[in-house]
Amino acid sequence: MKIINASKITDTVAELCMRANYTLRPDVKKAIQKAAKREKGLAGYAMDSILKNIEIAEKGSIAMCQDTGMAVVFLEIGQDLHIKGNLEKAIQEGVRSGYRKGCLRASVVEDPFGKRVNTGDNTPAVIHTKVVPGSRIKITVLPKGFGSENTSTIRMFLPGEKSGAIEDFIVETVKKFGPNACPPLIVGVGIGGTSEKAMVIAKEALLKPVSRVQPALRKGRARSRPDIDRGGCQVSELANRLLRKINALGIGPGGFGGKTTALGVNIETFPTHIAGLPVAINISCWALRKATTTL
Amino acid sequence: MKKIILPLNNIDIKKLRAGEKVLLTGPVYTARDAAHKRIAQSSKLKAWKLPIDWKGQTIYYAGPAPAPKGMPIGSCGPTTSSRMDRYTPLLLKLGIKGMIGKGNRSEDVKKAIIRSGAVYFVAVGGTGALLSRRITKAKVIAFRDLGPEAIYELELKDFPVLVGINSYGKSIYK
Numbered sequence: 001m002k003i004i005n006a007s008k009i010t011d012t013v014a015e016l017c018m019r020a021n022y023t024l025r026p027d028v029k030k031a032i033q034k035a036a037k038r039e040k041g042l043a044g045y046a047m048d049s050i051l052k053n054i055e056i057a058e059k060g061s062i063a064m065c066q067d068t069g070m071a072v073v074f075l076e077i078g079q080d081l082h083i084k085g086n087l088e089k090a091i092q093e094g095v096r097s098g099y100r101k102g103c104l105r106a107s108v109v110e111d112p113f114g115k116r117v118n119t120g121d122n123t124p125a126v127i128h129t130k131v132v133p134g135s136r137i138k139i140t141v142l143p144k145g146f147g148s149e150n151t152s153t154i155r156m157f158l159p160g161e162k163s164g165a166i167e168d169f170i171v172e173t174v175k176k177f178g179p180n181a182c183p184p185l186i187v188g189v190g191i192g193g194t195s196e197k198a199m200v201i202a203k204e205a206l207l208k209p210v211s212r213v214q215p216a217l218r219k220g221r222a223r224s225r226p227d228i229d230r231g232g233c234q235v236s237e238l239a240n241r242l243l244r245k246i247n248a249l250g251i252g253p254g255g256f257g258g259k260t261t262a263l264g265v266n267i268e269t270f271p272t273h274i275a276g277l278p279v280a281i282n283i284s285c286w287a288l289r290k291a292t293t294t295l
Numbered sequence: 296m297k298k299i300i301l302p303l304n305n306i307d308i309k310k311l312r313a314g315e316k317v318l319l320t321g322p323v324y325t326a327r328d329a330a331h332k333r334i335a336q337s338s339k340l341k342a343w344k345l346p347i348d349w350k351g352q353t354i355y356y357a358g359p360a361p362a363p364k365g366m367p368i369g370s371c372g373p374t375t376s377s378r379m380d381r382y383t384p385l386l387l388k389l390g391i392k393g394m395i396g397k398g399n400r401s402e403d404v405k406k407a408i409i410r411s412g413a414v415y416f417v418a419v420g421g422t423g424a425l426l427s428r429r430i431t432k433a434k435v436i437a438f439r440d441l442g443p444e445a446i447y448e449l450e451l452k453d454f455p456v457l458v459g460i461n462s463y464g465k466s467i468y469k
Contacts, residue, residue, distance in 0.1 A: 105361065106442055107358075116329065182421045253419075254417070
Protein backbone atom coordinates (compact mmCIF):
# COMPACT_ATOMS: atom_id res chain seq x y z
CA MET A 1 0.00 0.00 0.00
CA LYS A 2 1.26 3.45 -0.92
CA ILE A 3 1.48 5.93 1.93
CA ILE A 4 1.37 9.69 1.57
CA ASN A 5 1.71 12.33 4.28
CA ALA A 6 -1.07 14.85 4.67
CA SER A 7 1.58 17.61 4.79
CA LYS A 8 2.53 16.73 1.21
CA ILE A 9 -1.08 17.34 0.21
CA THR A 10 -1.07 20.70 2.00
CA ASP A 11 2.01 21.84 0.08
CA THR A 12 0.55 20.64 -3.20
CA VAL A 13 -2.79 22.39 -2.70
CA ALA A 14 -1.01 25.65 -1.77
CA GLU A 15 1.07 25.48 -4.94
CA LEU A 16 -2.00 24.67 -7.08
CA CYS A 17 -3.94 27.66 -5.68
CA MET A 18 -1.13 29.99 -6.70
CA ARG A 19 -0.48 28.38 -10.08
CA ALA A 20 -4.17 28.41 -11.02
CA ASN A 21 -4.49 32.11 -10.22
CA TYR A 22 -1.31 33.28 -11.94
CA THR A 23 -1.22 31.17 -15.09
CA LEU A 24 -4.20 30.64 -17.36
CA ARG A 25 -4.93 27.16 -18.70
CA PRO A 26 -3.20 26.75 -22.09
CA ASP A 27 -6.40 25.62 -23.85
CA VAL A 28 -8.30 28.69 -22.61
CA LYS A 29 -5.43 31.01 -23.48
CA LYS A 30 -5.32 29.56 -26.98
CA ALA A 31 -9.07 29.96 -27.41
CA ILE A 32 -8.81 33.61 -26.34
CA GLN A 33 -5.91 34.27 -28.73
CA LYS A 34 -7.88 32.76 -31.61
CA ALA A 35 -11.05 34.66 -30.75
CA ALA A 36 -9.12 37.94 -30.41
CA LYS A 37 -8.27 37.77 -34.12
CA ARG A 38 -11.96 37.84 -35.04
CA GLU A 39 -12.79 40.93 -32.96
CA LYS A 40 -12.42 44.62 -33.70
CA GLY A 41 -13.59 47.90 -32.17
CA LEU A 42 -14.46 47.79 -28.48
CA ALA A 43 -14.56 43.99 -28.52
CA GLY A 44 -11.03 43.97 -29.95
CA TYR A 45 -9.97 46.40 -27.24
CA ALA A 46 -11.43 44.12 -24.55
CA MET A 47 -9.64 41.06 -25.99
CA ASP A 48 -6.41 43.00 -26.20
CA SER A 49 -6.75 44.04 -22.53
CA ILE A 50 -7.46 40.43 -21.55
CA LEU A 51 -4.38 39.15 -23.41
CA LYS A 52 -2.14 41.82 -21.86
CA ASN A 53 -3.60 40.97 -18.47
CA ILE A 54 -2.77 37.28 -18.89
CA GLU A 55 0.85 38.21 -19.71
CA ILE A 56 1.25 40.55 -16.73
CA ALA A 57 -0.22 38.00 -14.31
CA GLU A 58 1.94 35.16 -15.60
CA LYS A 59 5.21 37.11 -15.70
CA GLY A 60 4.66 39.02 -12.46
CA SER A 61 3.22 36.09 -10.50
CA ILE A 62 0.18 38.08 -9.48
CA ALA A 63 -3.46 37.06 -9.55
CA MET A 64 -4.94 37.57 -13.04
CA CYS A 65 -8.20 38.66 -11.41
CA GLN A 66 -8.69 40.15 -7.94
CA ASP A 67 -11.59 37.73 -7.46
CA THR A 68 -9.42 34.73 -6.76
CA GLY A 69 -12.61 32.86 -6.10
CA MET A 70 -13.87 30.35 -3.65
CA ALA A 71 -11.47 27.42 -3.98
CA VAL A 72 -13.23 24.36 -5.37
CA VAL A 73 -11.07 21.28 -4.89
CA PHE A 74 -11.73 18.07 -6.82
CA LEU A 75 -10.09 14.94 -5.46
CA GLU A 76 -9.74 11.56 -7.10
CA ILE A 77 -8.37 9.27 -4.42
CA GLY A 78 -7.07 5.83 -5.30
CA GLN A 79 -8.66 3.24 -3.03
CA ASP A 80 -5.28 1.62 -2.35
CA LEU A 81 -3.71 4.86 -1.11
CA HIS A 82 -3.21 5.49 2.59
CA ILE A 83 -3.15 9.12 3.65
CA LYS A 84 -1.33 9.67 6.93
CA GLY A 85 -3.03 12.51 8.79
CA ASN A 86 -6.25 14.43 8.32
CA LEU A 87 -7.06 14.90 4.63
CA GLU A 88 -9.77 17.54 5.07
CA LYS A 89 -7.54 19.63 7.36
CA ALA A 90 -4.59 19.21 5.01
CA ILE A 91 -6.56 20.64 2.11
CA GLN A 92 -7.96 23.59 4.09
CA GLU A 93 -4.45 24.30 5.38
CA GLY A 94 -3.18 24.22 1.80
CA VAL A 95 -5.79 26.75 0.69
CA ARG A 96 -5.02 28.94 3.71
CA SER A 97 -1.29 28.97 3.06
CA GLY A 98 -1.58 29.26 -0.74
CA TYR A 99 -3.92 32.23 -0.57
CA ARG A 100 -1.83 33.98 2.11
CA LYS A 101 1.57 33.38 0.54
CA GLY A 102 0.32 34.05 -2.97
CA CYS A 103 -1.33 37.43 -2.21
CA LEU A 104 -4.66 35.97 -3.29
CA ARG A 105 -7.80 37.64 -2.00
CA ALA A 106 -9.67 36.28 0.99
CA SER A 107 -13.21 36.23 -0.40
CA VAL A 108 -15.05 33.86 1.92
CA VAL A 109 -17.42 34.94 4.70
CA GLU A 110 -18.70 32.92 7.61
CA ASP A 111 -22.33 32.94 8.61
CA PRO A 112 -23.68 33.76 5.13
CA PHE A 113 -27.16 34.74 6.32
CA GLY A 114 -25.88 36.56 9.39
CA LYS A 115 -22.92 38.81 10.01
CA ARG A 116 -20.92 37.67 6.99
CA VAL A 117 -17.52 37.98 8.66
CA ASN A 118 -14.57 37.37 6.35
CA THR A 119 -12.64 34.27 7.42
CA GLY A 120 -9.45 36.07 6.40
CA ASP A 121 -7.77 33.17 4.59
CA ASN A 122 -10.30 32.08 1.96
CA THR A 123 -11.19 28.90 3.82
CA PRO A 124 -13.14 26.77 3.81
CA ALA A 125 -12.70 25.39 0.30
CA VAL A 126 -15.49 23.34 -1.28
CA ILE A 127 -14.24 19.78 -1.70
CA HIS A 128 -15.60 17.13 -4.09
CA THR A 129 -14.22 13.63 -3.57
CA LYS A 130 -14.30 10.54 -5.75
CA VAL A 131 -12.77 7.21 -4.82
CA VAL A 132 -11.20 5.52 -7.84
CA PRO A 133 -9.11 2.38 -8.45
CA GLY A 134 -5.34 2.65 -7.96
CA SER A 135 -3.01 4.17 -5.40
CA ARG A 136 -2.58 7.76 -6.52
CA ILE A 137 -4.34 10.99 -5.68
CA LYS A 138 -5.32 13.54 -8.29
CA ILE A 139 -5.91 17.04 -6.95
CA THR A 140 -7.54 19.77 -9.02
CA VAL A 141 -8.05 23.32 -7.78
CA LEU A 142 -10.66 25.46 -9.55
CA PRO A 143 -10.80 28.99 -8.10
CA LYS A 144 -14.35 30.07 -8.91
CA GLY A 145 -15.14 33.79 -8.97
CA PHE A 146 -18.67 34.82 -8.09
CA GLY A 147 -19.30 37.24 -10.95
CA SER A 148 -19.86 34.07 -12.93
CA GLU A 149 -20.92 31.71 -10.13
CA ASN A 150 -23.88 33.98 -9.32
CA THR A 151 -25.31 33.14 -12.74
CA SER A 152 -25.66 29.41 -11.94
CA THR A 153 -29.12 28.12 -12.73
CA ILE A 154 -30.91 24.78 -12.61
CA ARG A 155 -34.24 23.72 -14.03
CA MET A 156 -35.90 20.35 -13.58
CA PHE A 157 -37.29 19.65 -17.05
CA LEU A 158 -39.66 16.76 -17.68
CA PRO A 159 -38.77 13.92 -20.06
CA GLY A 160 -41.43 14.97 -22.59
CA GLU A 161 -39.77 18.35 -23.06
CA LYS A 162 -38.82 19.33 -26.60
CA SER A 163 -35.07 19.70 -26.98
CA GLY A 164 -35.71 23.24 -28.18
CA ALA A 165 -36.98 24.22 -24.72
CA ILE A 166 -33.70 23.13 -23.13
CA GLU A 167 -31.70 25.07 -25.68
CA ASP A 168 -33.84 28.15 -25.11
CA PHE A 169 -33.35 27.86 -21.35
CA ILE A 170 -29.57 27.78 -21.69
CA VAL A 171 -29.40 30.60 -24.25
CA GLU A 172 -31.83 32.76 -22.22
CA THR A 173 -29.76 32.25 -19.08
CA VAL A 174 -26.62 33.40 -20.87
CA LYS A 175 -28.51 36.34 -22.36
CA LYS A 176 -29.80 37.43 -18.96
CA PHE A 177 -26.56 37.13 -17.01
CA GLY A 178 -23.86 37.15 -19.69
CA PRO A 179 -22.64 40.75 -19.45
CA ASN A 180 -22.03 40.37 -15.67
CA ALA A 181 -20.12 37.13 -15.86
CA CYS A 182 -17.01 38.56 -17.57
CA PRO A 183 -17.37 37.36 -21.15
CA PRO A 184 -16.10 35.69 -23.27
CA LEU A 185 -17.59 32.88 -21.22
CA ILE A 186 -17.18 29.16 -20.98
CA VAL A 187 -20.61 27.64 -20.45
CA GLY A 188 -20.72 24.44 -18.39
CA VAL A 189 -23.91 22.38 -18.71
CA GLY A 190 -24.89 19.34 -16.69
CA ILE A 191 -27.74 17.19 -17.97
CA GLY A 192 -29.16 14.33 -15.92
CA GLY A 193 -28.62 12.82 -12.48
CA THR A 194 -30.41 14.41 -9.54
CA SER A 195 -30.56 18.14 -8.90
CA GLU A 196 -27.24 18.31 -7.02
CA LYS A 197 -25.54 15.86 -9.40
CA ALA A 198 -26.57 18.00 -12.38
CA MET A 199 -24.88 21.03 -10.84
CA VAL A 200 -21.72 19.13 -9.93
CA ILE A 201 -21.33 17.75 -13.46
CA ALA A 202 -22.02 21.22 -14.89
CA LYS A 203 -19.02 22.42 -12.89
CA GLU A 204 -16.97 19.35 -13.87
CA ALA A 205 -17.74 20.19 -17.49
CA LEU A 206 -15.64 23.33 -16.99
CA LEU A 207 -12.63 21.13 -16.22
CA LYS A 208 -12.74 19.61 -19.72
CA PRO A 209 -10.74 21.23 -22.55
CA VAL A 210 -12.35 24.28 -24.13
CA SER A 211 -12.89 24.13 -27.85
CA ARG A 212 -15.09 25.84 -30.38
CA VAL A 213 -16.13 22.62 -32.01
CA GLN A 214 -16.90 19.59 -29.90
CA PRO A 215 -14.37 16.82 -30.65
CA ALA A 216 -16.85 14.03 -31.46
CA LEU A 217 -18.00 15.92 -34.52
CA ARG A 218 -14.68 17.37 -35.54
CA LYS A 219 -12.99 14.01 -35.72
CA GLY A 220 -15.72 12.64 -37.95
CA ARG A 221 -15.68 9.23 -36.31
CA ALA A 222 -18.51 9.86 -33.94
CA ARG A 223 -20.44 6.68 -34.68
CA SER A 224 -17.53 4.36 -33.94
CA ARG A 225 -17.12 5.59 -30.39
CA PRO A 226 -19.01 3.70 -27.71
CA ASP A 227 -19.76 6.86 -25.69
CA ILE A 228 -21.36 8.42 -28.75
CA ASP A 229 -23.77 5.52 -29.10
CA ARG A 230 -25.14 6.52 -25.71
CA GLY A 231 -26.18 9.91 -26.95
CA GLY A 232 -22.77 11.55 -27.18
CA CYS A 233 -23.36 12.57 -30.77
CA GLN A 234 -26.55 14.42 -29.95
CA VAL A 235 -24.75 16.04 -27.05
CA SER A 236 -21.88 17.35 -29.13
CA GLU A 237 -24.35 18.58 -31.74
CA LEU A 238 -26.25 20.34 -28.97
CA ALA A 239 -23.03 21.95 -27.70
CA ASN A 240 -22.17 23.24 -31.16
CA ARG A 241 -25.68 24.55 -31.75
CA LEU A 242 -25.66 26.28 -28.35
CA LEU A 243 -22.32 27.93 -29.03
CA ARG A 244 -23.61 29.31 -32.34
CA LYS A 245 -26.78 30.66 -30.70
CA ILE A 246 -24.92 32.13 -27.72
CA ASN A 247 -22.43 33.90 -29.97
CA ALA A 248 -25.32 35.22 -32.05
CA LEU A 249 -26.50 37.09 -28.92
CA GLY A 250 -23.76 39.63 -29.60
CA ILE A 251 -22.93 40.30 -25.93
CA GLY A 252 -19.27 40.07 -26.85
CA PRO A 253 -16.00 40.40 -24.91
CA GLY A 254 -16.42 42.56 -21.80
CA GLY A 255 -20.11 42.84 -22.70
CA PHE A 256 -19.12 45.52 -25.22
CA GLY A 257 -20.75 43.77 -28.19
CA GLY A 258 -18.92 41.45 -30.62
CA LYS A 259 -18.69 37.99 -32.06
CA THR A 260 -17.35 36.09 -29.07
CA THR A 261 -19.82 35.84 -26.20
CA ALA A 262 -18.62 32.32 -25.37
CA LEU A 263 -15.37 30.51 -26.10
CA GLY A 264 -16.99 27.12 -25.69
CA VAL A 265 -19.94 25.12 -24.40
CA ASN A 266 -19.00 22.01 -22.43
CA ILE A 267 -21.71 19.49 -21.62
CA GLU A 268 -21.54 16.58 -19.19
CA THR A 269 -24.32 14.03 -18.89
CA PHE A 270 -25.30 11.43 -16.31
CA PRO A 271 -28.12 8.88 -16.34
CA THR A 272 -31.28 10.16 -14.72
CA HIS A 273 -34.65 9.00 -13.38
CA ILE A 274 -37.43 7.91 -15.76
CA ALA A 275 -39.50 10.90 -14.61
CA GLY A 276 -36.85 13.60 -14.90
CA LEU A 277 -34.48 15.65 -17.02
CA PRO A 278 -32.46 18.05 -14.83
CA VAL A 279 -30.47 20.72 -16.65
CA ALA A 280 -27.91 22.76 -14.72
CA ILE A 281 -25.82 25.67 -15.96
CA ASN A 282 -22.51 26.71 -14.42
CA ILE A 283 -20.81 29.53 -16.27
CA SER A 284 -17.16 30.53 -16.06
CA CYS A 285 -15.70 33.92 -16.88
CA TRP A 286 -12.90 33.96 -19.48
CA ALA A 287 -10.47 33.43 -16.59
CA LEU A 288 -11.31 29.74 -16.26
CA ARG A 289 -8.55 28.90 -13.84
CA LYS A 290 -7.60 25.37 -13.00
CA ALA A 291 -4.47 23.58 -11.86
CA THR A 292 -4.04 19.83 -11.44
CA THR A 293 -1.42 17.51 -10.01
CA THR A 294 -1.31 13.77 -9.48
CA LEU A 295 0.73 12.43 -6.56
CA MET B 296 -7.19 58.78 -25.95
CA LYS B 297 -9.09 61.31 -23.84
CA LYS B 298 -7.57 61.97 -20.42
CA ILE B 299 -9.69 63.03 -17.46
CA ILE B 300 -8.51 64.34 -14.11
CA LEU B 301 -10.44 63.26 -11.01
CA PRO B 302 -12.44 64.41 -9.11
CA LEU B 303 -14.78 64.85 -12.07
CA ASN B 304 -16.06 68.26 -13.07
CA ASN B 305 -19.42 68.92 -14.75
CA ILE B 306 -17.89 70.28 -17.96
CA ASP B 307 -15.89 67.07 -18.55
CA ILE B 308 -18.87 64.89 -17.63
CA LYS B 309 -21.23 66.56 -20.11
CA LYS B 310 -18.84 65.91 -23.00
CA LEU B 311 -18.55 62.15 -22.45
CA ARG B 312 -20.10 59.86 -25.06
CA ALA B 313 -21.18 56.27 -24.38
CA GLY B 314 -18.52 53.86 -25.61
CA GLU B 315 -15.77 56.47 -25.51
CA LYS B 316 -12.37 55.30 -24.19
CA VAL B 317 -11.01 57.43 -21.37
CA LEU B 318 -7.92 57.42 -19.13
CA LEU B 319 -8.63 58.47 -15.54
CA THR B 320 -6.06 60.07 -13.25
CA GLY B 321 -6.70 61.03 -9.63
CA PRO B 322 -8.37 59.68 -6.48
CA VAL B 323 -11.19 57.13 -6.34
CA TYR B 324 -12.76 55.21 -3.47
CA THR B 325 -13.43 51.49 -3.56
CA ALA B 326 -16.75 50.27 -2.23
CA ARG B 327 -18.59 47.04 -2.84
CA ASP B 328 -21.49 45.16 -1.26
CA ALA B 329 -20.68 45.37 2.46
CA ALA B 330 -19.37 48.95 2.32
CA HIS B 331 -22.46 50.10 0.41
CA LYS B 332 -24.66 48.55 3.06
CA ARG B 333 -22.79 50.43 5.79
CA ILE B 334 -22.80 53.71 3.87
CA ALA B 335 -26.58 53.38 3.51
CA GLN B 336 -26.96 52.62 7.22
CA SER B 337 -24.66 55.44 8.26
CA SER B 338 -26.56 57.97 6.17
CA LYS B 339 -29.73 56.99 8.01
CA LEU B 340 -28.50 56.31 11.52
CA LYS B 341 -25.27 58.30 11.60
CA ALA B 342 -23.82 55.12 13.03
CA TRP B 343 -20.56 55.43 11.14
CA LYS B 344 -18.97 58.77 10.64
CA LEU B 345 -17.09 58.50 7.39
CA PRO B 346 -13.92 60.47 6.75
CA ILE B 347 -15.06 61.14 3.20
CA ASP B 348 -17.05 63.93 1.62
CA TRP B 349 -18.70 62.18 -1.31
CA LYS B 350 -19.36 65.39 -3.25
CA GLY B 351 -17.97 65.02 -6.74
CA GLN B 352 -16.12 61.79 -5.94
CA THR B 353 -15.87 58.59 -7.96
CA ILE B 354 -16.55 55.14 -6.54
CA TYR B 355 -14.77 52.08 -7.87
CA TYR B 356 -16.67 48.82 -7.39
CA ALA B 357 -13.67 46.72 -6.46
CA GLY B 358 -12.17 44.58 -3.73
CA PRO B 359 -8.42 44.38 -4.34
CA ALA B 360 -6.18 41.38 -3.76
CA PRO B 361 -3.39 41.91 -1.19
CA ALA B 362 -0.32 43.81 -2.41
CA PRO B 363 2.70 41.70 -3.34
CA LYS B 364 6.01 42.94 -1.90
CA GLY B 365 7.06 46.26 -3.37
CA MET B 366 3.71 46.96 -5.04
CA PRO B 367 1.07 49.48 -3.91
CA ILE B 368 -1.75 46.99 -4.49
CA GLY B 369 -2.53 43.51 -5.81
CA SER B 370 -4.86 42.58 -8.65
CA CYS B 371 -7.67 45.16 -8.71
CA GLY B 372 -10.32 44.90 -11.41
CA PRO B 373 -14.01 45.83 -11.38
CA THR B 374 -16.74 43.76 -9.74
CA THR B 375 -20.33 43.39 -11.02
CA SER B 376 -22.00 46.79 -10.65
CA SER B 377 -25.61 45.64 -10.63
CA ARG B 378 -25.25 44.28 -7.10
CA MET B 379 -24.82 47.90 -5.98
CA ASP B 380 -27.88 49.12 -7.95
CA ARG B 381 -30.18 49.27 -4.93
CA TYR B 382 -27.79 51.66 -3.15
CA THR B 383 -26.73 53.79 -6.13
CA PRO B 384 -29.57 56.37 -6.15
CA LEU B 385 -28.72 57.10 -2.49
CA LEU B 386 -24.98 57.40 -3.22
CA LEU B 387 -25.76 59.79 -6.06
CA LYS B 388 -27.88 61.82 -3.64
CA LEU B 389 -24.90 61.93 -1.28
CA GLY B 390 -23.03 63.61 -4.11
CA ILE B 391 -20.96 61.04 -6.02
CA LYS B 392 -20.46 61.91 -9.69
CA GLY B 393 -18.73 58.83 -11.07
CA MET B 394 -18.79 55.06 -10.77
CA ILE B 395 -16.43 52.45 -12.20
CA GLY B 396 -17.55 48.84 -12.50
CA LYS B 397 -18.57 46.17 -14.98
CA GLY B 398 -21.85 45.11 -16.54
CA ASN B 399 -25.23 46.73 -17.05
CA ARG B 400 -27.22 48.83 -14.56
CA SER B 401 -30.93 48.94 -13.74
CA GLU B 402 -33.37 51.46 -15.21
CA ASP B 403 -33.62 53.15 -11.79
CA VAL B 404 -29.87 53.69 -11.73
CA LYS B 405 -29.90 55.03 -15.28
CA LYS B 406 -32.61 57.56 -14.31
CA ALA B 407 -30.67 58.56 -11.19
CA ILE B 408 -27.53 59.06 -13.31
CA ILE B 409 -29.44 61.42 -15.61
CA ARG B 410 -30.95 63.27 -12.63
CA SER B 411 -27.57 63.77 -10.98
CA GLY B 412 -25.61 64.47 -14.15
CA ALA B 413 -23.24 61.64 -13.25
CA VAL B 414 -21.37 59.04 -15.32
CA TYR B 415 -20.88 55.27 -15.15
CA PHE B 416 -17.55 53.98 -16.42
CA VAL B 417 -16.76 50.34 -17.15
CA ALA B 418 -13.45 48.53 -17.09
CA VAL B 419 -12.80 45.15 -18.74
CA GLY B 420 -13.92 42.43 -16.31
CA GLY B 421 -11.18 40.13 -15.12
CA THR B 422 -8.25 42.35 -16.02
CA GLY B 423 -7.23 43.06 -12.43
CA ALA B 424 -3.52 42.45 -13.01
CA LEU B 425 -3.37 44.93 -15.90
CA LEU B 426 -5.42 47.55 -14.03
CA SER B 427 -3.31 47.24 -10.86
CA ARG B 428 -0.39 48.67 -12.86
CA ARG B 429 -2.34 51.93 -13.20
CA ILE B 430 -2.83 52.39 -9.46
CA THR B 431 0.00 54.26 -7.78
CA LYS B 432 -1.22 54.46 -4.17
CA ALA B 433 -3.68 52.58 -1.97
CA LYS B 434 -4.78 53.30 1.58
CA VAL B 435 -7.64 51.92 3.68
CA ILE B 436 -9.72 54.82 4.96
CA ALA B 437 -12.80 53.11 6.41
CA PHE B 438 -14.22 49.73 7.49
CA ARG B 439 -10.82 48.01 7.81
CA ASP B 440 -12.59 45.04 9.46
CA LEU B 441 -14.21 44.22 6.10
CA GLY B 442 -10.85 43.10 4.66
CA PRO B 443 -11.02 43.32 0.86
CA GLU B 444 -14.41 45.04 1.20
CA ALA B 445 -12.97 47.99 3.15
CA ILE B 446 -13.06 51.44 1.56
CA TYR B 447 -9.68 52.13 -0.03
CA GLU B 448 -8.57 55.46 -1.36
CA LEU B 449 -6.74 54.71 -4.60
CA GLU B 450 -4.69 57.04 -6.72
CA LEU B 451 -5.18 56.24 -10.41
CA LYS B 452 -2.73 57.08 -13.17
CA ASP B 453 -4.08 56.77 -16.73
CA PHE B 454 -6.55 54.10 -15.66
CA PRO B 455 -8.30 52.78 -18.80
CA VAL B 456 -12.12 52.72 -18.83
CA LEU B 457 -15.02 53.11 -21.26
CA VAL B 458 -18.02 55.33 -20.75
CA GLY B 459 -20.74 52.76 -19.99
CA ILE B 460 -23.62 55.17 -19.36
CA ASN B 461 -23.15 58.89 -19.91
CA SER B 462 -24.86 61.75 -18.09
CA TYR B 463 -27.70 61.76 -20.65
CA GLY B 464 -28.45 58.09 -20.06
CA LYS B 465 -26.91 56.79 -23.28
CA SER B 466 -25.64 53.25 -22.63
CA ILE B 467 -23.33 50.81 -24.39
CA TYR B 468 -25.52 47.94 -23.18
CA LYS B 469 -28.67 46.86 -24.96
